[in-house]
Amino acid sequence: MDKKPKGIGLFILISIFLIAGYFLLRTVLNSNGEIFVDSFPKECEVYLNGSLKGTTPLTITNLTFGDYELKIIKDGYEDEVKRVTLDRNNQKKIVMAALEHATFTLQVNSSPANAEVYVDGVNKGLTPVEVDDLIIAKHFIEVKLENYAKWTKEISETDEINSITGNTVALDASLVPSTASITINSIPDKAKVIINGEEKGTTPFVIDNVEPGDYQIEVIKDGYTTYSEGIVIAKGDSVKRDLALTKAETFLMIDSDPEGATVFINGTNKGGTPYAEANLSPGVYSLRLVKEGYLEYSTEIEVFKGKTSEYSFSLLKLS
8 A cells, every 4th residue: 555655756756857857958958049130221241249240131040148249330331339138038139220321521722722622513612621521432522713723533432531540531632723725616617717917727716725915816707797806815714705707798809910919999008919808888999909020900899788899810020
């Protein structure tokens, strides 16, 4: 009768040990956890206790319970550090990181000063100027000053910004005086361009490296009224004229063989042949051609409205 209770007690004791062992084993087997990491922007590098584990979004598994330091890194953004604890009550952790753009300060100086500074097309003031809170990325810098060539610089995270000291990029723009230029277009084109009495070419016409000073410009085309203008050019000026030439009401052309005869119209010296003049009043004029070594030639010519009055004369050589 005494053996039966002893058998029951032993059974109960064994059962308790088995149950305790099961829970102990379960506790041991479940002593690992995991961390899921995501970020904005994506594809940030994730370091766990200083060791690179991959890029976001990322799940790190088989982590023993304990304390961890996560560092989320991406070029052009401020690093973000998170601390995570895993235990039986917190076996899975979700970490979300919103990284802030890294910024720097831009200092721009120029020689001479008081030049306009543009960053990515936006006017930031006159030199010397300081521009704060620029994100670390590619930027296009322009420095402009009247009568000086534009100074430009492109900075990016791969050069100046990565090598900055004290979170500041300093630029010094040495401005170069720009040369003056004259551009003349006309309708119709192929009009002669005369500058200070010297023929320089035909339209469309461009001349660079013009010295500062006073200039007299004439644009001449047969059958059209001559355009004439006096201009003053300063260093760095760019003068441009787009001209619609006016058709002349009258146009007189006189030539001689040989050329170079002096033209007198109604007794007034008009210069040498070939000779052209627009907008003479219609009518009859006295003409005299004089050239050394040739017989003087005199006649009358008529200028007609709305058409070109063209004359050519052969001079007789004196024996």
